[in-house]
Amino acid sequence: MNKRQFLKGSLALSAVAALHRQRAGAEVTVPRDNWAGTFHYHTDRVLQPRSVDEVCQAVKSVSSVRALGTRHSFNGIADSTSAQISTLGLTDFQIDPVAKTVTVGSGMKYGDLAKALDKAGFALANMASLPHISVGGSIATGTHGSGLRNGNLATSVRGLEFVAADGKVHTLRSDRDGDAFQGAVVGLGSFGIVTHVTLAIEPTYNMTQIVYRDLDFAQLEHNFEAIMNTGYSTSLFTNWQHHQAWQVWIKRRVDQDGSAPPPANFYGATLATQKLHPVLGQDPAKTTEQLNMVGKWYERLPHFKMEFTPSTGREIQTEYFVPFESAYQAVLAVESLRDQITPHLFVTELRSIAADDLWLSMAYQRRSLAIHFTWKPEWDAVTLLLPQIEAKLKPFSPRPHWAKVNTLRAAQIDGVYPKMSEFKQMRKQYDPQGKFVNSYMREEVLG
Ligand SMILES: Cc1cc2nc3c(=O)[nH]c(=O)nc-3n(C[C@H](O)[C@H](O)[C@H](O)COP(=O)(O)OP(=O)(O)OC[C@H]3O[C@@H](n4cnc5c(N)ncnc54)[C@H](O)[C@@H]3O)c2cc1C
Structure with missing residues (x-):
């Protein structure tokens, strides 16, 4: 081969490679830290496909990869040392008003989806504390809101479309695929890249939100269930001091008598007359409207507004799910560590979640209390404290939130x-060579 032939050959090869790269989605520059800046990803290679076909090409083009949504997880679940496929180019959606479903690109944020649904006269049953997170990333980790009668966000899923390790498109449906569907919905990103999700929807509704101050924990001993069942969704916030929740947030549906004037007293707690942020010192303007003002469902279900930074912005999060039947004892167990916890804590939130049948849902066949910690970004202190909290919760078989920080490992998690x-x-059927397995999966799930 002479020099001219060689150059021609290499040009042709690089043109094919460029075309392949293009079809696999452009390589994009995405921040290399999670949203909170408290976890650093170990690869600089991020592909961003804009169609299902491009996702297939992207999956074929890499030997090891993880999906990346809006980067709101706090641990290594989305991490990779090779490549990530960002889903943020997949944001199409289609409403089926007869089936009462919406099929949505997995990279769409709940906040954007909510506005589009509402415009068409529809709503979702529940949302998380923030609207900024992607649909695909949220359901992959069992993300939840609150309400003993409300399942986590993944319980609204009716269908999944994903690209598995073979680079081909697979679908699973709740009405067709039974166990395989229940197994794959909270999939931790390990079945492949979810490209579209079909979600159940309902007619749009309005809500109100009220906040009470200073609920004595003594009230929880006999009234925990009634308190968490008040309204549509209830959250308690505490810093674990003074044996009390400093705020109780109650979200009520107007179509369920939710605009009636609230009583001034709630189990001894006092109705707030000013808007509040759950974290002391943070600006209440960032939170969704309170004071019983009627508004749209998606402007009340989350605690934080889409146009502001939610929570504190730089933090670590941890959360454990325990059976609701042991909720009060579990709260007392954590409270016994209050003097170690409080100095490192922004806030704890207590929420309830209905039981479901999704295999890796933290509420799998267990009505649950979720005990959440928003920590200051103090890794050393937090990682020393977590084993102590986990030891206190051990009698209650805690299930850690898949997307938040804990020190439990596969052997301990397996049993719950x-x-x-x-x-x-089932994961092996879709990914026999472990293309979607990262260190997190090895250490915390697969063992
Ligand atoms: C301020 C704040 C508040 C929060 N509030 C709540 C709350 O109220 N309730 C709650 O439960 N959680 C809450 N979280 C946690 C959050 O919901 C989860 O971290 C969720 O997974 C974030 O979605 P994401 O798109 O950012 O996912 P990422 O962090 O990008 O990814 C998370 C996981 O999902 C996988 N994944 C993402 N997209 C796909 C896809 N298309 N296909 C396959 N796998 C995919 C990734 O590989 C990774 O394993 C909160 C987080 C923050 C920062």
């Missing part, structure tokens, strides 16, 4: 998920 071995088997 009855369907874990079936999950591992």
